[in-house]
Amino acid sequence: MxxxxxxxxxxxxxxxxxxxxxxxxxxxxxxxxxxxxxxxxxxxxxxxxxxxxxxxxxxxxxxxxxxxxxxxxxxxxxxxxxxxxxxxxxxxxxxxxxxxxxxxxxxxxxxxLGGSPLLEAAALDRLTAVAGPLDDPGLGVVLAAIGSSHAPANAAVAQVADGWLRRFGWAGATAAFATATEPTVPQAIAALRRQGAQRVAVAQWILAPGLLPDAIARSAHAAGPDVLLAGPLAAHxxxxxxxxxxxxxxxxxxxxxxxxx
Incomplete structure (x- = not known):
């Protein structure tokens, strides 16, 4: 066309x-x-x-x-x-x-929109806004998504988290999901702490606020007042x-x- x-x-x-x-x-x-x-x-x-x-x-x-x-x-x-x-x-x-x-x-x-470095850049920008410089080896990052019954869609989120871990050398990075599959956000936060993360931040692989993003936020806050929560991608x-x-x-x-x- x-x-x-x-x-x-x-x-x-x-x-x-x-x-x-x-x-x-x-x-x-x-x-x-x-x-x-x-x-x-x-x-x-x-x-x-x-x-x-x-x-x-x-x-x-x-x-x-x-x-x-x-x-x-x-x-x-x-x-x-x-x-x-x-x-x-x-x-x-x-x-x-x-x-x-x-x-x-x-x-x-x-x-x-998935699969583009631009989407990752937006998510990392939101993460930096709450976590500060990302070259912190003590940082653990949860990349939270809605979750899907389509396994390749969930795997794509995990691949983004794995790529960030290789790039930044954090204590850990893992995908987590609000529905349909695991790990959940609390499970992911607990795993990162067991891996030795001194700080934990939750990045959102989510476009806009809503009921499920709110559930992710509640889970993050319930895991401890020290858990940092980035906003959704929104109008970045x-x-x-x-x-x-x-x-x-x-x-x-x-x-x-x-x-x-």
């Missing part, structure tokens, strides 16, 4: 960011702030926000609006950190249905840059086929 061939006026395809959604209004507010940061970095780019569930507007409604306005192309960018169920099933399903309803609208789907400039990169890389790939049947 090339930007110059997208719309009749030669304008670029619309960027439709899609997040999971949450009953917690802080989540939608964070996604809106992240979209604002993308617009700040990419003036003139048409950025829309949508959700899969629990928050509005929903992805089908946003794509319907884009089509109704006469746009010819859109790129859906999943604001998901792993290629788990939502990325493998929910987003493709919604895009396929939208393509059938709006055959005049070419819809491409970008990759998820590096995350916004990554969204724009995912969008741009999709422009150089073939247009998503209009799902048949």
């Amino acid at each position: 090339r930007p110059e061939s997208a719309d009749d006026g030669g304008s670029a395809p619309v960027l439709v960011a899609v997040a999971h959604g949450s009953r917690d209004p802080r989540s939608a507010a964070t996604v809106a702030a992240l979209a604002d940061e993308v617009r700040r970095q990419r003036p003139g780019l048409d950025v829309r926000v949508s959700f899969l569930d629990l928050s509005a507007p929903r992805l089908p409604d946003v794509l319907a609006g884009v089509a109704a306005e006469g746009h010819r192309a859109a790129v859906v960018v999943p604001l998901l950190l792993a290629h788990a169920f939502h990325a493998r099933v929910d987003v493709p399903g919604e895009v396929a249905r939208a393509a059938r309803r709006h055959p005049q609208l070419h819809i491409a789907t970008a990759g998820v 400039p590096a995350v916004a840059t990554l969204i724009a990169e995912r969008y741009a890389s999709t422009l150089d790939t073939p247009v998503a086929s209009r799902a048949a049947g």
Whole structure:
């Protein structure tokens, strides 16, 4: 999909960011702030926000609006950190249905945000804000994620923690999860202390505040007043840059086929 061939006026395809959604209004507010940061970095780019569930507007409604306005192309960018169920099933399903309803609208789907050094840079920046310089051999770090029934998604978080451990030479680093699998945050903190960590910090591999991130925070605080807790990735400039990169890389790939049947 090339930007110059997208719309009749030669304008670029619309960027439709899609997040999971949450009953917690802080989540939608964070996604809106992240979209604002993308617009700040990419003036003139048409950025829309949508959700899969629990928050509005929903992805089908946003794509319907884009089509109704006469746009010819859109790129859906999943604001998901792993290629788990939502990325493998929910987003493709919604895009396929939208393509059938709006055959005049070419819809491409970008990759998820996970797997990029920019995402790690944002998480490390949040960690530094609470833990200070990261060249501390006495530091133990928990990289806390929501957790998934899709084992490769959990393994990807563990790989990030392992990479940080090799890079910084801490006393330890481990992934932990709020749901679906173990270790839990308290289990991970206890393991790091057994390994000799003199300080423990919890970094969040999570985009926005919500009910499960709150549970992670409670677990961290319950483990002791000395446990440091970094904030979620939120509207970090590096995350916004990554969204724009995912969008741009999709422009150089073939247009998503209009799902048949």
